[in-house]
Amino acid sequence: MPARKQLSAETRICSAILQIPRGKVSTYGAIAKAAGLPGHARQVAKVLRGAYGLxxxxxxxxxxxxxxxxxxxxxxxxxxxxxxxxxRGRKVDMKAHEHKFEKPGARR
DNA sequence: AGGGTGACGATCA
DNA sequence: ATGATCGCCACCC
Known part of the structure; x- marks a missing residue:
């Protein structure tokens, strides 16, 4: 079966970010991973900076x-x-607000 | 082609 | 806790 991985990294990253519901948060690294780009936290930052509406x-x-x-x-x-x-101080209480991405949905 | 940079992350002193 | 360093990688001169 033709594996579909045509979507650009940027698209996958935006997609992941849009999955974070109101009242929840995530991290650059987690988003990169959720987008199928582990270790590319900087890419996430780059996209986030440029994209509009996220x-x-x-x-x-x-x-x-x-x-x-x-x-x-x-x-x-x-x-x-x-x-x-x-x-909690300077950091968000991740314990209570970190959003968890679905594993099977890493790619689309 | 090559070097600098950055809304990162992990590690070490 | 804070600062330095290194790894990583796409972008911009």
């Missing part, structure tokens, strides 16, 4: 830490808290 505030660095700087970081935190995401 819930960027739900993407954090490993451990639930906000990786942005300055105003952007403040806005991200504000937006997440508005969605009900709780922080």
């Amino acid at each position: 819930p960027w505030q739900r993407v954090l660095g490993s451990g639930g830490e906000i990786k942005l700087r300055g105003d952007s970081a403040l806005e991200q935190r504000f937006r997440l808290e508005s969605e009900g995401v709780r922080f």
Whole structure:
């Protein structure tokens, strides 16, 4: 059977990000992995930066830490808290808010 | 072609 | 906890 892996990495990444529901969050690394690109966390950041219309505030660095700087970081935190995401110090309480991707849906 | 860069991540001092 | 380093990789001069 012709394996379908035609979708661009960017498409798969966006797709994964869009799966994160309101009130939940994920990390660059986890998203990359969910998109079938383990180890390409930077790719996720790149896409996130350029793409428009994605819930960027739900993407954090490993451990639930906000990786942005300055105003952007403040806005991200504000937006997440508005969605009900709780922080513990500088990091998000991943224990309660980390979104889990479905394994069989890694590719499409 | 080659070097610098970055919304990363893991590891070590 | 903080900072340095290294691995990784697509992009941009």
